[in-house]
Amino acid sequence: MKNVRVRLIVLVAGLTVAAVTAGATLAVRRVPHDSLDAAGPLSGTPSAAASGTASVPADVKVDLAKLPQGQGPQMAFLVDRVVRGGTGPVASVPGKQPIEQVVRFGGGLLTILSTGDVTTELRRIEPYAEAFSPGRVAGVSSLVASAEEDLAAYAVDGQSAVYWLDSRDTELVQRSLKRPEYGRTQVLAVRGDLVYFSAEGKGYPAPETYYRWDSKSGKVTAVTTVRGFEGLNTAGTAAADFISGAAQTFCSAVTELDTGKRKFRTCKYSLDGFTPDDQTVVASEDFRGGGAEAFTAALDANNGHVRRQWVGVQFVMAVAEDDDHILMVVDTGEDTPVGIIRCSIGDGTCETALPRDRYGRGNVQLLGART
Template identity: 35%
Template sequence: MRKLNTLPAVVIVTVAVLAVAAGGVLAAQRSPRSEGGSAAAPLAPPATTPLASPANVSTSAPPALPNGKITLKLSKLGKGRPPQVPYLVGREVRGGAGDPVKIPGAEPIHYVARMGNSVLAVLGTNKGADLLRLDPTGESRRTPDVSSLAVTADATSAAYAAPRIAETGEDLGGGTVYAEQADGTVQKVAVGGFGVEVIAYRSGTVYFRSAKIQTGKAWELYSWTPGNPTAALVKTVPSPTALSSDATIAASLDVAADTSSCSAVVEVATGKKLWRTCENGLEGFTPDGRTVIGGPTYGDGYGAAATSALDARTGKLLYEWNGLAFLQTAAEDDQHLLIRADDGEGTKGAIIRCDVTTGRCELATPLALTQVSIGQ
């Protein structure tokens, strides 16, 4: 899931993965190797056959670091393979299935994704944001007021939400949720509430949230099957922040305050709370649903001070990475997180890859001043 305006208690990642989808910002013992400079293990292949490693990536598995906090320095990280999901460098979308595609114009690019052979981009406007679809034929289409975006796991469909926005940028309440196929078929449903935001598109169902009142801190989760005239309220998940890839568990904002919050992982079918934390905000899952992406419970300023990986079944902290300004976190696969980070405004940044099983991190893009971001 990707959304333009983040929540005070949650530091993004759309992460709908969107996330997302997954996917994000969710300490015990300090690592004896605080820099984590060795390359992470190669990405796990979809089958059991070994995945060939590029010449510039170490093929030797580094020793696992003990669970706990790891302080990173970008200048100390080794070079790894490029991201295996779509990502943005400057105005060019790279990675994923398809050739590099340049986003035209000069409008700020908030999020990008690939859907079939097309590229989707959420672009900033004076009013808020629009969704741009670019096709290989050169044709393009804009949908106004879109501020959140999620694609299916196979990248054949996308869901996005367009809240009703005044010319001043004020949320007027209500809006439209769309489901689009790669062939151009678009279905939509009118919805109510404030801050309408798509969280995930899972197994033919679009999940989105909205608040009953404009200044509310509680959100309700809804599910919508494209083609149906209405959406259904999911009563078991209050204030959702993320949904697993199989839609069986969700991250929920349990208690919210002005300066801190607590979160929980709950079963979608029953509402049963599996565990609760007041030390991490939860906003994404790895594709296998075994790891939750997290970070500080309150996000303000330029970037988050840390990003974390927690066991989705127990809430146990696996690793927390700190020492940088963490701007975006998303799952690359079951074992790896991609993190956009730098040392502060105006400094060189990169997308880095961190292994949730060893804690090791590496550069997935070169360290540079060029804008980079993680797509879907």
């Protein structure tokens, strides 16, 4: 596929289609309708940990008042309208428009802002800039960035379109995919030239299908091995897969994309993401998103064994900072001071990464964490 080199103002010119806000589409967890039995048994005998019956390591109880102060988060995080950490300088999102989503990109930021009850726009902020760059993209429903924060992808619902962006040159490189048969689209992950996304059909009820788009060759492949795409490992070979069950029982699995083989399945933990080395899955108890949880856990990505579990506070969100550390937004309940802690998977110890303050539970976010 031919690359298109454009300045941002050219990239975004003419895209004025409104769409449902990302807040509406991203905050609601998809609930597939397969029965638990339809997930099928794992090959061989399921591990006790996968079925939630194994004895697990003793819970690590977090006492926020006794945690030592550590360094700030190395991953990008948002407090109110200010982004710190990651690959770029401290950056603020100008104005007062509600922030639906924001990612680090090319040392600066890309952000989806609400422009009304059901409309959005994508804006860019260059490194060290105090104002938005010229141009905007209307109707953007979702946005993701690479771990290196140099690539990004976004979806525009009204165009049934997905876009791939590369910031590594002096001018942005853009590639696009538009299919008239797609309904609502949502980008899920970007790995090099590959973009993973979901698209609904045009019928009612609209079936949802997952796809892998090679933005360089233009090839689009349906990913039929995953039921509910919740996260992709670094290698792009396995996904955190959300599976619904009967009688309000919800389950997750780590599923290999190419074969559909499930490494393990658990109905106790919601699988939210992977460490960079793909050996550990960050997990919580909430299968539908929102609020705060009673624990955060680290599971072996190959068999589901619980490597560590933290309790004692309210866990708002969590994401792997590196192979051994998890960053967690925590408080002790609604309307209490909020902060970020860092905990080691290896020994369970924790430290303060962002001291608690009365920011408000919804105003502290780890960029890249499932919300």
